[in-house]
Amino acid sequence: MTNTKTEKPQVICLDGPSGVGKGTICLCIAAELGWHILDSGSLYRITALAFSRQFPGKAVAEVDESQLADIAKNLDVSYVEKDGRLQILLGGEDVSELIRAEEIGNLASQVAAVPAVREALLARQRAFLQPPGLVADGRDMGTVVFPDAPLKIYLTASAEERANRRYKQLKEKGIDVNLGSLVEELRQRDERDMNRKTAPLKPASDAIIIDTTTLDIDQACREVMNWVDKKIVHR
Numbered sequence: 001m002t003n004t005k006t007e008k009p010q011v012i013c014l015d016g017p018s019g020v021g022k023g024t025i026c027l028c029i030a031a032e033l034g035w036h037i038l039d040s041g042s043l044y045r046i047t048a049l050a051f052s053r054q055f056p057g058k059a060v061a062e063v064d065e066s067q068l069a070d071i072a073k074n075l076d077v078s079y080v081e082k083d084g085r086l087q088i089l090l091g092g093e094d095v096s097e098l099i100r101a102e103e104i105g106n107l108a109s110q111v112a113a114v115p116a117v118r119e120a121l122l123a124r125q126r127a128f129l130q131p132p133g134l135v136a137d138g139r140d141m142g143t144v145v146f147p148d149a150p151l152k153i154y155l156t157a158s159a160e161e162r163a164n165r166r167y168k169q170l171k172e173k174g175i176d177v178n179l180g181s182l183v184e185e186l187r188q189r190d191e192r193d194m195n196r197k198t199a200p201l202k203p204a205s206d207a208i209i210i211d212t213t214t215l216d217i218d219q220a221c222r223e224v225m226n227w228v229d230k231k232i233v234h235r
């Protein structure tokens with residue numbers, strides 16, 4: 001066990017595929033601990049948005065890797081807490097909602113497969129590690145970005161359950177979607193994330209695997225907090 005009060009800030013890694021509940025679980029663990037959050041997917045989503053604006057109508061494969069890396073390197077992004085919610089600003093514009101669109105998620109998984117983009121975002125992600133600690137969610141937090149983290153959790157759930165959750169979320173927001181096409185998009189995104197050459201989605205060798213298929217969000221947060229209590233001294 002490591003003591004947060006006497007040592008450098010620690011990080012808890014939450015990795016796993018889309019729709020597994022990482023974002024919500026990350027928020028609840030960070031709130032319990034009073035730690036910072038890294039939503040690493042948002043950086044890939046913002047890169048995708050900036051790409052689509054800089055190269056309208058172009059496919060990722062049509063653009064030079066170094067130009068893609070420049071976009072990622074030069075992102076003018078800030079995270080600001082306002083009225084109890086986290087705003088994501090790109091060049092001062094609030095893009096918090098815009099980057100959650102399905103097409104931006106798909107584009108994000110394409111830019112995320114480009115090694116130079118991942119490299120360009122590495123230092124930016126590590127800079128989130130500030131006292132008292134960080135809860136980081138993504139695909140490669142435990143394998144690449146924070147390989148020395150004292151607690152790595154890999155969350156899974158069946159593809160059907162993940163697509164169902166996403167379907168309900170979008171319905172609640174009044175967005176009309178087709179469940180069949182959501183399952184298909186999720187499958188394609190999983191496939192791309194798991195099979196890319198650089199930093200593929202996979203559990204770190206020392207990760208604890210939690211299947212959330214039959215857990216609600218409170219149960220999943222409790223399960224993760226049990227591991228936090230076992231592995232990290234925080235109170």
Ligand code: C5P
Binds near residue numbers: 041042045112139
């Ligand atoms: O987690 P989120 O759905 O916001 O991530 C969007 C995409 O960004 C993922 O499908 C994945 O391709 C990419 N990503 C990644 N590595 C991370 C976080 C996200 O490759 N650490």
